[in-house]
Amino acid sequence: MPLIRYPQFCALARAAELIGERWTLLIIRELLLGPKRFSDLRSRLPGISSSVLAERLTRLDEADLVQRAHLEPPAASSVYELTGDGRALEPVIFALIRWGARYLFPARPGEQLEPEWIRLVLAAYARKGRTPAHSFEIRMPAGEREVVVHVAGGAKGTAVAQGGSPADATLVADAEAVLGLMAGILRPADALRQGQIRAQGDLEALSVFPHLFDVTEDRR
Amino acid sequence: MPLIRYPQFCALARAAELIGERWTLLIIRELLLGPKRFSDLRSRLPGISSSVLAERLTRLDEADLVQRAHLEPPAASSVYELTGDGRALEPVIFALIRWGARYLFPARPGEQLEPEWIRLVLAAYARKGRTPAHSFEIRMPAGEREVVVHVAGGAKGTAVAQGGSPADATLVADAEAVLGLMAGILRPADALRQGQIRAQGDLEALSVFPHLFDVTEDRR
Known part of the structure; x- marks a missing residue:
């Protein structure tokens, strides 16, 4: 009740x-x-x-x-x-994430940020419709463990899944850097040069990463 | 705060x-x-x-x-x-309406139902992508007033708007009947014959009405 x-x-x-x-x-x-x-x-x-x-x-x-x-x-x-x-409830949660993101900054002192949450964020912003057919394994340190997310573009849109599968490139990055790359406010080349992320595999493909997401305002 | x-x-x-x-x-x-x-x-x-x-x-x-x-x-x-x-917040509200609809029935005794809400419901279920280019004016009695909603199919999906504009057909119906037509559980021909709705204009177009909406489960 x-x-x-x-x-x-x-x-x-x-x-x-x-x-x-x-x-x-x-x-x-x-x-x-x-x-x-x-x-x-x-x-x-x-x-x-x-x-x-x-x-x-x-x-x-x-x-x-x-x-x-x-x-x-x-x-x-x-x-x-x-x-x-x-x-x-997933579409409800995704809509709330997309709306609430405008209030995310500034971070408040002492706030918790779980790398696992990033999987939901990436899924909430995954672009629908055809996206470039590149795949990425994202490894985020989380205490003594690691959160691994697989992101793949394709004809039916971007798929976000738990765990590592073969991918064109592997990124090791913290949660904030992954958010920055997704939102297009952190350029992959800059992030690599500044050591904010490490990457293996097809580094050329990294420039595609932000195009797998749609961070524009919901149209309605 | x-x-x-x-x-x-x-x-x-x-x-x-x-x-x-x-x-x-x-x-x-x-x-x-x-x-x-x-x-x-x-x-x-x-x-x-x-x-x-x-x-x-x-x-x-x-x-x-x-x-x-x-x-x-x-x-x-x-x-x-x-x-x-x-x-x-509109996409959030629409996602909540689509999710919450599974709990709508049974109605509880004495519950309020405002015909104006139906405009949001129609918008929440409006089909995206091309829909048949027919338009409908829906007039729902609401106490001494009337709630008027305009629904139009088109190349960019179904548009739902407040107020009456010229339309292929005009429907006079209560809120429950409009929900039934939208969901495809009340057939327009049956509703007309049984007097649950009244209609003027292109009565042939009425059969298109449910196709302007997508009441299937959200895919994600």
Whole structure:
């Protein structure tokens, strides 16, 4: 049962009942990136209390947007994952990212930036329609790990996927540099020369990278 | 200053700070339909208190999403309207409408349904890319008034606009019937025969009406 009910026969009001509470959109963001344990979710949402997170997950479960799954040993843990209706929120999240980006700067002191989020950002801005047929493996350091994203242009638009696959070029860069390259405000040649990114493979292809994205204002 | 701050360098979190409070999305919906007085907004949002509405409008004003405008006499009243950044929320609202529609039925007892909302719904589902070049004037009774929407197919997709312009056919129908026609679950010929809609002009063109919309699931 949602926390609030709007007495309106309106699809927007129904959506606002289900995902309009504080933190809920950020929980959806984390689960769009993949199934997560309760403790993983908490570490991605500093400031949320255990009780609020548990309450939100219960409501999302009741609304059939999130479900629990149990991983096989050796993980042997319980995770939360999106259902089909939950994953169908992707266009909503992408539209919110595109709109909210105008408020991203300036960064505030101490803000968290998870490299994994960049995968959603790249997907939100992926150009539709034919894009140059070049592919890129992007490796972003994330603590002791690495977040790897595969970006490929093609006839049906730019595809963004998790993990490394063979690519024309491999980029090693931090999240900010990848955002700058995507937005066209950091030129690949400058970034290489200044050491903001490292690259292997077809370095010529790098100049194509910004063309795989459409950072213009949504037309409507 | 938003009511909540998420300490995250994330466009989605920024958006959630600005429009993630209860009622705010519904206020944006009303203002996407046009400037409104405070009292107009209240009547469209039963259940909201004056103080909550005033508080939300103040925050939206501070965030430069909403601004006040003063109408010339004889209206001589003060209205709220969206700024450019506020209007830029349209793709977000459309994505939410498309997602939330799966939860629309069943209607709950006593729910409000404003015919003016149908304009946003038609726009949210308007098909992109070439659509049949037929135009329709839709007249929906709304109390003592009438809401008039113009829908036109064309090379650049279906356009949905406020007000009546010359059209191939004029439909008089209530909001539910228009939704049914749009979704393809009410056939125009059946609706005419059963008296759910009345029509003038090119009745042959009516069969085209559902093809002006795309009610399939968002692909991503």
